[in-house]
Amino acid sequence: MPKRGKRYQESAKLIDRTAQYGTEEALKLVVDAAKAKFDETVEAHIKLGVDSRHADQQVRGAIVLPHGTGKTRKVLVFAKGEKVKEAENAGADYVGAEDMVQKIQKENWFDFDVVVATPDMMGLVGRLGRVLGPKGLMPNPKSGTVTFEVEKAVKEIKAGKVEYRLDKTNIIHVPIGKVSFGAEKLIENFKTLMDAIIKAKPAAAKGQYLKSITVTSTMGPGVKVNPTKVMD
Missing domain, CATH: 3.40.50.790 (Ribosomal protein L1/L10, domain II)
Structure with missing residues (x-):
């Protein structure tokens, strides 16, 4: 495993790697742990209990985030x-x-x-x-x-429309804004995204749908979100 920089190690001390946090606490931690000298992008990584190899278990769509992504797209x-x-x-x-x-x-x-x-x-x-x-x-x-x-x-x-789709490992990766947005706007963007993904649950999906959720900034450590408390 590559040796992490001093900034990353300082940030990692803020986060309990074994814990699962509520949405609000998780995104506050991501903002607090972002120490880079540039405005880091915040991303959500959502693992779903579906099999993307089957057409009837695909999860795909697009959503306009209330606060955009902070990136102008061509x-x-x-x-x-x-x-x-x-x-x-x-x-x-x-x-x-x-x-x-x-x-x-x-x-x-x-x-x-x-x-x-x-x-x-x-x-x-x-x-x-x-x-x-x-x-x-x-x-x-x-x-x-x-x-x-x-x-x-x-x-x-x-205006900040993002597309979400499963990759081959059944994970959705979506940018939800920039660190400079502050926790409150990131929380609203994240909840808008999660609401869309929950509503897009395929009828063929069995068992636990939201397997794991991690939010992270470009250079910061990942913070796990409790899948059962996503919309709290």
């Missing part, structure tokens, strides 16, 4: 006709069609964080499946990124 929109202007007016960073496909394929260009596409563009965007898919950038109706409501989609992403 949005690429695939659209044509009047939807191009709509995307530009809504604040999209890049809008295009075949030209954007070429740029990504030929220049290995990925200067964007989210891709939105109108349904009639998905045949074109599908050609990028091999490169966008592994990066988690492929537009998807479940996350609201395949839609004719381009203005709404772009504005929500800019």
Whole structure:
């Protein structure tokens, strides 16, 4: 195990690694333990009692966090006709069609964080499946990124919409803000996220749904949240 820095060791003293904390106490500890010289991102890591290999046990969706994430995300929109202007007016960073496909394929260009596409563009965007898919950038109706409501989609992403989805180990990793938000705003963002994940519980999921939850800042130690007290 790599030797941790002095700051990390000081922070770790604040936290009992064997304990599970209530939501409010956990996020206060994360804020107190963040000692880096930059504004650290706070993330939630949620392990679910489902099997992501089965289609009927997938957990995926998107939620607008009440206080955003503290990060401005660059949005690429695939659209044509009047939807191009709509995307530009809504604040999209890049809008295009075949030209954007070429740029990504030929220049290995990925200067964007989210891709939105109108349904009639998905045949074109599908050609990028091999490169966008592994990066988690492929537009998807479940996350609201395949839609004719381009203005709404772009504005929500800019306002702090985050997507949540299971990885191969049945864990969801989601940023819930910055340390500078303070505990109160982080708690509200976290509870909004957890409410969405609880509501997204698949009917096929058996046994304990929320297996374990950890909240952590970029450089700080992880703090375990008691899954039974998440919404308290």
